[in-house]
Amino acid sequence: MDLKQIARDTAKVMVSYLTYQAVRTVLGQLRETNLPRSHWLNAFATREKLQDGEAFLKALLQAQPDLAVRVMTVRQHIVEEIGEFLPEMVNTSIQQSNIEHRRQYLERATQMTLSDTEAQPESENSAE
């Protein structure tokens, strides 16, 4: 297991996702202050591939530099605000989810075993 590579890949995915969240935030702000510009950014975000945050920012910097700078500022703000809480949130979420999956699985397995043992005495009774 190449943990360093996994860490690098995960960080990259997070940067792209936070860029998407920053675009959403700027879109929300523009909807309240400058509706035509929010329409423009929305159309641009639909056209350009927002999956790759860096390629998106590069294209936006060419088209509307001030909006790109705004998205960059917002994503930096977001990571500064929520970054430190994420590992604990993800860790807890995975632990709880793992427990819940195991519980549901054991519950199903037990029900299957119970219905087996319930079926068992009947055949034993009929054998008496």
Add this chain to the structure above:
Amino acid sequence: MDLKQIARDTAKVMVSYLTYQAVRTVLGQLRETNLPRSHWLNAFATREKLQDGEAFLKALLQAQPDLAVRVMTVRQHIVEEIGEFLPEMVNTSIQQSNIEHRRQYLERATQMTLSDTEAQPESENSAE
């Protein structure tokens, strides 16, 4: 900006992404120890939607419980190993990327301004 909601959404995306990385890890291990099973898991991962990590695990628990438990164990191991480093990695990555985008943009803007000022004296010269 609803930072709490953004944090929750980001954590959810990370859990799903780490589940995907855990499946990749288990696939890699199976390729070395049990090739037919690695083929089976690969086909299963292609068929079931790996985008939603929880739905994927639920389906895998029904089909091959021990593989599902293995994926759950691996994703917990991954987050325990790399979790604490991620915020710093993402923060640094965003900072560097922001600087790089700004640098490239300023470079282009300066080149455009330079070619303007270079064009200017010529027309002034020709006016002399």
